[in-house]
Amino acid sequence: MSYKIAIGTSDGVNVDLKFGAVRAFHVYGVDGTEVALLEVREVPSESPESVDCSVNNDCSGKEGCSGNGGGCGGPSQASAKVDVISDCRCVVCSKIGFSAQKVFEKKAISVFDVECTVEEALSKITGYYAKVDGHISLRRKQDPGTQSEDA
Template sequence: MSYKIAIGSSDGINVDLKFGEVKSFLIYEVDEEAKLIENRKVNDEENNLTEIVCGSTENSNGTGCGGAGGGCGAGSGCGGAGNGCKGPEEVISKVSLISDCRCVVCKKIGFQAQKQFEKKAISVFDVDCTVAEALKKITFYYNKIDNHKSFRKE
């Protein structure tokens, strides 16, 4: 049974992007071995729309999105990374983009994103390693689970 793995990487070598920083996901298909099949880009138009709405006069009271404080245009934004407002719409959009994958692998995946992935039964792996190492370990893990093998050393 083949499955797909989505990976957040800036260079294709290291898993070095947080989920919120990913502009495109490397999509690997795993059958016997992992093979890169696609570079799936995040739709920036939806993300820009969120920023425009949050930066509107309706939200110019300095309270930020949902009253988080600091204001959307204050540099920190609701996303906390200095990228302006990127609320739950961005998370849902990214999760939907890779909803055909069995798991997602990034340097860090926030709580809201983890909850959205959980709803879709997509596993989440926060790792700090190379893409090759992550693929090796995750495919080993799924091979054991899929074939009902013990993780204990024999």
């Protein structure tokens, strides 16, 4: 199964950009075992500010917005940015704000907020998805003491 991974990186080597600061996503395509940079997709530049709930005025809560059942649609700026990479399976940045995470959740795009090299992120994510898609156990080391099958 082939899919895309969007990474927020300034130099293509380290995952070092916060979601709000990303101007262009490095979009990698994964097909089987092949991983390749497909394009550097630019974000349409109508939303220069970082995605911050407190800045936007159509959101009532400031920081305690921990899930109002119906779902915070997120400020419209976040939605626009998310739409740019809505065809990707997951997004990797050094930090992703809560409202943006909610928007991704609605689109079933996984969010990874890590700080590491692009290579490490790609290898770990592709390894994980390969196992999940191939119904292989995620167990890294075999423990002889356990008594049941994969959880």
